[in-house]
Amino acid sequence: MPDTAAGTRPDKHEILASVFGFSAFRRGQEDIVDRLTAGGKLLAVMPTGAGKSLCYQLAGMLRGGITIVVSPLIALMNDQVAALTANGVAAEAIHSGRDWQTNADAWRRIAGGHSGFLYLSPERLTTDRMLSALAKLPVRLIVIDEAHCVSQWGHDFRPEYLTLGTLRETFPQAAIGAFTATADTVTQGDIGDKLFGGDGETFTFGFDRPNIHLDVREKAGGPAQLVKLVGELAAGGAQGIVYCLSRKGVEETAERLNAAGIKAIPYHAGMDAHTRHIHQNRFLSEPDLVMTATIAFGMGIDKPDVRFVVHADLPANMEAYYQEIGRAGRDGNPARAVMLYGLGDIGRRRAMIDSGNAGDERKRVEWQRLNVLLGYAEAVTCRRQMILSYFGEASEPCGNCDVCDSPPSVFDGTQEAEIVAEMLIATDERYGQAHLLDILMGAATAKIKSAGHHELPAFGAGRPRDRHQWQSYLRQMLAAGYLSLDLEGYGALKLTKRGRAILAGGVEVSLKDSLPRRATPKMKSTA
Ligand code: ADP
Ligand code: ZN
Numbered sequence: 001m002p003d004t005a006a007g008t009r010p011d012k013h014e015i016l017a018s019v020f021g022f023s024a025f026r027r028g029q030e031d032i033v034d035r036l037t038a039g040g041k042l043l044a045v046m047p048t049g050a051g052k053s054l055c056y057q058l059a060g061m062l063r064g065g066i067t068i069v070v071s072p073l074i075a076l077m078n079d080q081v082a083a084l085t086a087n088g089v090a091a092e093a094i095h096s097g098r099d100w101q102t103n104a105d106a107w108r109r110i111a112g113g114h115s116g117f118l119y120l121s122p123e124r125l126t127t128d129r130m131l132s133a134l135a136k137l138p139v140r141l142i143v144i145d146e147a148h149c150v151s152q153w154g155h156d157f158r159p160e161y162l163t164l165g166t167l168r169e170t171f172p173q174a175a176i177g178a179f180t181a182t183a184d185t186v187t188q189g190d191i192g193d194k195l196f197g198g199d200g201e202t203f204t205f206g207f208d209r210p211n212i213h214l215d216v217r218e219k220a221g222g223p224a225q226l227v228k229l230v231g232e233l234a235a236g237g238a239q240g241i242v243y244c245l246s247r248k249g250v251e252e253t254a255e256r257l258n259a260a261g262i263k264a265i266p267y268h269a270g271m272d273a274h275t276r277h278i279h280q281n282r283f284l285s286e287p288d289l290v291m292t293a294t295i296a297f298g299m300g301i302d303k304p305d306v307r308f309v310v311h312a313d314l315p316a317n318m319e320a321y322y323q324e325i326g327r328a329g330r331d332g333n334p335a336r337a338v339m340l341y342g343l344g345d346i347g348r349r350r351a352m353i354d355s356g357n358a359g360d361e362r363k364r365v366e367w368q369r370l371n372v373l374l375g376y377a378e379a380v381t382c383r384r385q386m387i388l389s390y391f392g393e394a395s396e397p398c399g400n401c402d403v404c405d406s407p408p409s410v411f412d413g414t415q416e417a418e419i420v421a422e423m424l425i426a427t428d429e430r431y432g433q434a435h436l437l438d439i440l441m442g443a444a445t446a447k448i449k450s451a452g453h454h455e456l457p458a459f460g461a462g463r464p465r466d467r468h469q470w471q472s473y474l475r476q477m478l479a480a481g482y483l484s485l486d487l488e489g490y491g492a493l494k495l496t497k498r499g500r501a502i503l504a505g506g507v508e509v510s511l512k513d514s515l516p517r518r519a520t521p522k523m524k525s526t527a
Pocket of ligand 2: 399401
């Protein structure tokens, strides 16, 4: 596609209608198109189906010249080339799935200015030969699809994506758009660093699933609690998934549900492939069926009328959680997500991270992610707002979560927060939760004594309440942004700017008791 002279360039709404046949942009699309058309560098995080390809295809047409689209998936490249061609837009793909002649013809059309879209795998693009050939052509837009592959914190790191970080120097005049459906804020930051040297914008749109009611409950009363809960959710024949951490948990839960008259079948990777297949098909085709499963179940299951997802155990992190509950209510009708959460889960999840063979840095990131989820579990503000902000999307209180339904009874925890803030300052913000809790509980451990922390005013100041309660306060303060977890400092808790303001006075900190109090607090006398 040769350059269109400025002034005669068609308008974005015109192209939207004439090429794509749509009358309006979806939320977020227009901003992304505008920024890219203006030559910007951006990361767009939008769930599958939100309309990412339209953003860069339209921007590519508006920018003129050549648009390079980097994608790791041959099938996806072929689909997009076919779709563009069907819309009357010339597009090419060069990849190992095509013979030499087909690839050579495609290149000739690109080099001759007859075609403006070139789809390439990262390996193909970053060969010296390809880069120097492309450097002679008017490359105006570079699109990096599945951009989470560039980050080790994403779920699908591909080393060949790292070399894409040099593109901004090879093609300084090109706009760069990175697109992905999955990246939490940690991953987003990493992608921005790797691809843009930190010099890019991030757009996050479309994560909200407003029809899913969110609910977190503390584990209490053993297996009977779960059976009762699922019984309520499944009443009237509603179908759902109950996620358990272990295979044993999956089997036992299915048995208990059946014993209680709730039709349930298990699914986990320890079952033979044939049985798994049968159970999956039963879940898809039979009414009135509850699937108890490990996370092995759900990938690629597109059943629109799943009415509930229960987490019988704490999920791994917020991203996993949101993906798992996202299997409910795809039809847009009301659906429910209930997570059960107990202290034992926290220990188990931590042990899973610690015993894994990931490097220290990765473990620290996983710890941080787990802590975000714990903060979510103890939220005193709208749960959906928390989730969406985790993915980088701003929103209002949702009116469709347990916290919005009945806000927890919070108390003025300013004094507790002051104790924590003073303790952090006095210990140079160098200690992790366990040591800080020892101080609050007045546990004269060897580490405490050698650091002289038994002489701090905070030593034993938390005693009127128990250790788990303080642990919850620390997590709540973390969740509310008063504290941060130092990833470089082995999980040390630090005060944020907001946290420092507690010491300056004038800040009111709300806390909630997530566990029954074992003693009446008498903070005034100990503070
Ligand atoms: P993604 O790449 O984000 O998974 P796609 O680009 O494949 O999503 O788009 C998903 C579907 O939404 C496609 O069928 C596409 O044609 C449609 N779509 C995209 N943008 C719009 C729009 N502005 N109006 C209506 N439909 C749209
Ligand atoms: Zn809410």
